Amino acid sequence: xxxxxxxxxxxxxxxxxxxxxxxxxxxxxxxxxxxxxxxxxxxxxxxxxxxxxxxxxxxxxxxxxxxxxxxxxxxxxxxxxxxxxxxxxxxxxxxxxxxxxxxxxxxxxxxxxxxxxxxxxxxxxxxxxxxxxxxxxxxxxxxxxxxxxxxxxxxxxxxxxxxxxxxxxxxxxxxxxxxxxxxxxxxxxxxxxxxxxxxxxxxxxxxxxxxxxxxxxxxxxxxxxxxxxxxxxxxxxxxxxxxxxxxxxxxxxxxxxxxxxxxxxxxxxxxxxxxxxxxxxxxxxxxxxxxxxxxxxxxxxxxxxxxxxxxxxxxxxxxxxxxxxxx
Amino acid sequence: xxxxxxxxxxxxxxxxxxxxxxxxxxxxxxxxxxxxxxxxxxxxxxxxxxxxxxxxxxxxxxxxxxxxxxxxxxxxxxxxxxxxxxxxxxxxxxxxxxxxxxxxxxxxxxxxxxxxxxxxxxx
Numbered sequence: 001x002x003x004x005x006x007x008x009x010x011x012x013x014x015x016x017x018x019x020x021x022x023x024x025x026x027x028x029x030x031x032x033x034x035x036x037x038x039x040x041x042x043x044x045x046x047x048x049x050x051x052x053x054x055x056x057x058x059x060x061x062x063x064x065x066x067x068x069x070x071x072x073x074x075x076x077x078x079x080x081x082x083x084x085x086x087x088x089x090x091x092x093x094x095x096x097x098x099x100x101x102x103x104x105x106x107x108x109x110x111x112x113x114x115x116x117x118x119x120x121x122x123x124x125x126x127x128x129x130x131x132x133x134x135x136x137x138x139x140x141x142x143x144x145x146x147x148x149x150x151x152x153x154x155x156x157x158x159x160x161x162x163x164x165x166x167x168x169x170x171x172x173x174x175x176x177x178x179x180x181x182x183x184x185x186x187x188x189x190x191x192x193x194x195x196x197x198x199x200x201x202x203x204x205x206x207x208x209x210x211x212x213x214x215x216x217x218x219x220x221x222x223x224x225x226x227x228x229x230x231x232x233x234x235x236x237x238x239x240x241x242x243x244x245x246x247x248x249x250x251x252x253x254x255x256x257x258x259x260x261x262x263x264x265x266x267x268x269x270x271x272x273x274x275x276x277x278x279x280x281x282x283x284x285x286x287x288x289x290x291x292x293x294x295x296x297x298x299x300x301x302x303x304x305x306x307x308x309x310x311x312x313x314x315x316x317x318x319x320x321x322x323x324x325x326x327x
Numbered sequence: 328x329x330x331x332x333x334x335x336x337x338x339x340x341x342x343x344x345x346x347x348x349x350x351x352x353x354x355x356x357x358x359x360x361x362x363x364x365x366x367x368x369x370x371x372x373x374x375x376x377x378x379x380x381x382x383x384x385x386x387x388x389x390x391x392x393x394x395x396x397x398x399x400x401x402x403x404x405x406x407x408x409x410x411x412x413x414x415x416x417x418x419x420x421x422x423x424x425x426x427x428x429x430x431x432x433x434x435x436x437x438x439x440x441x442x443x444x445x446x447x448x449x450x
Contacts, residue, residue: 108432116347121347
């Protein structure tokens, strides 16, 4: 809880609170209120100055009051509605953050209990028991990933996504992702291919976990949105020693042209995709974009409906100036 | 003599499962479910390591950490924070208050937690 002093400081430095919730100063209700106040005063003074020249004192006062009213009433209605939207947005972000934290408690309890059982620390298991526990484990990990995704969204919105800057080998990361996703590819009859370039060529500075998430999300999407049989090809190469480019190509369902502009928005799912895959939240690409852009890179795609998509991202090879960066 | 670990955690399943694995590995574990008892037990038992959740009844983990690091006899005991909070503010607050490590429960397997404990204890 904030102390009284902190609350007063918050009110003086009101833009800090707006920034915390991802609002720029120009749409910050408190700032708009201040601007409106100044505008009203200026308007009143100007009216007084002008009206003094050609009308008597009493009428001038009336005019000033009228002008003040005309500026103030619509202005304050606009500011109020801005404030309502900002509050709703803040409540939503906080709600997501609280709910996801609460969900972590039971899922970590399940995780640790499973660890005990599956590590044979409570006695040996029959193969069949182990098989079912594997399933429970897989699904619990899925839930943890979902909760982490939700938390990442609220972190991105609050500008609190924290990324390490360590030296990473992109090819190594891709290999790991391809290995972990090959069972999914196999069960969907998809050929998942990655031909790594020479070892150690693709070095970048970034956060291993988050760069892994970016690659994972792209490859996972490519597999899920392929048709019954298909190929997913992952390529990675160096551009002029300055950037590492990763491409993930599928020959799947593709993205309809009119929906392409919305693809990196959070919670967006294409209409034709819902037919093929009911599983999915529309969070992955939103997070991928935030991470790549925070690394100073770019992300994009080309796609044709019924023919497939190629998603790519490029990140600089050099170290960024600050050791720790925030969005 | 086996090393003594104090584990403060209000979620019973988590308390039981980590206690189980630590006991199997030969540690002497005492579990407490709130912050006040954590401080009480530390002074009584003088453990080699403290595992501390941040959200605890009566006194939260930050308060426990603060009071332990303020005590002459308790300030040298290493503390591993085990929590599901993960905001930058919480992490830096806990590390500044003197925690040796910060682990997010949902992201770590029990065996990983065990390894971290062994690393901190040097066993």
